[in-house]
Amino acid sequence: MRIIDTHCDALLKLQLSQRNYDHSKLLNFTNATDLDCSYERLEKGGVAVQFFAIFIHPDVPSDEKWQHALEQVNLFYTEVLGKNPNMKHIKAWDEMDRLQDDEIGAVLTLEGADAFGNDLMKLRQLYRLGVLSLGMTWNNANLCADGAGEPRGGGLTLLGKEVVQLNNEHHVLTDVSHATVKGFWDIVELADYPFASHSNARTICDHRRNLYDDQAKAMFEKGGLIHVVFNPPFINKDSEDADISDVIKHIDHLCSLGGVGQIGFGSDFDGISSFVTNLEDASHYPNLINELLKHYSEDEVKGFAYQNFLNHRPK
Numbered sequence: 001m002r003i004i005d006t007h008c009d010a011l012l013k014l015q016l017s018q019r020n021y022d023h024s025k026l027l028n029f030t031n032a033t034d035l036d037c038s039y040e041r042l043e044k045g046g047v048a049v050q051f052f053a054i055f056i057h058p059d060v061p062s063d064e065k066w067q068h069a070l071e072q073v074n075l076f077y078t079e080v081l082g083k084n085p086n087m088k089h090i091k092a093w094d095e096m097d098r099l100q101d102d103e104i105g106a107v108l109t110l111e112g113a114d115a116f117g118n119d120l121m122k123l124r125q126l127y128r129l130g131v132l133s134l135g136m137t138w139n140n141a142n143l144c145a146d147g148a149g150e151p152r153g154g155g156l157t158l159l160g161k162e163v164v165q166l167n168n169e170h171h172v173l174t175d176v177s178h179a180t181v182k183g184f185w186d187i188v189e190l191a192d193y194p195f196a197s198h199s200n201a202r203t204i205c206d207h208r209r210n211l212y213d214d215q216a217k218a219m220f221e222k223g224g225l226i227h228v229v230f231n232p233p234f235i236n237k238d239s240e241d242a243d244i245s246d247v248i249k250h251i252d253h254l255c256s257l258g259g260v261g262q263i264g265f266g267s268d269f270d271g272i273s274s275f276v277t278n279l280e281d282a283s284h285y286p287n288l289i290n291e292l293l294k295h296y297s298e299d300e301v302k303g304f305a306y307q308n309f310l311n312h313r314p315k
């Protein structure tokens, strides 16, 4: 079954390997076993579209963040696209409709506005480079918003609100996955295309990265999507262990809130250090699909896998 996966951190892993300044250590996107989302694993798992996040670690000094972002964009072009002819860059949403069966679409996203600081020219440049989904923060605060790990729990700043407006104008998703509760509500109010690229249900696992029921319902009412994440600590409270049935509990719960047509998958592969049993990398997607088919109709599972995203993506 064809899959749309809306979050991975393969670009960061590629960049870290490149920054060893030893060319023999640069991970090979085609088949490196260190990559959960290598081309071969995506192909084996039936992934039709993979989102690739630009993510800058908070330890990177502010004046080096833009350089780090450009390095990751460069690796997206040279290693992900350039060396794998069947990887196709999705630069506009309707290009997903023209993928051939043997092609895998690649979507560039940004996880954290600190990459561009307060320089909206840089943001416009990122749109031109193909960024189609933008999360304001990782867990730390930046000039646009507080992240889910900030104790003060602030929402969007004036700059953050301006960025949401620019996302709307560019038909870019505004990702709530690392937002504070207050930031979430600011985004749901202002964004034409609110989106949770990799978050679960907080009623099932009380973690700051997950969404309360009223948040999930608001997303669904606004036409937004919630893509469930395969990171065990976001699945089972205080646990590094989870199996596929635990992931399905989150799907069941989000469906009970009205989300059957508006949920999908956002693995967080290459950004996580513990794994769901039998779902350790992108090649294992059929294990999840087969288990879901025991609980849901084929149409519903196709919805989770890709059709829900296609139905609710920006135009």
Ligand SMILES: [Zn+2]
Binding pocket: 111, 177, 178, 198, 271
């Ligand atoms: Zn994340």
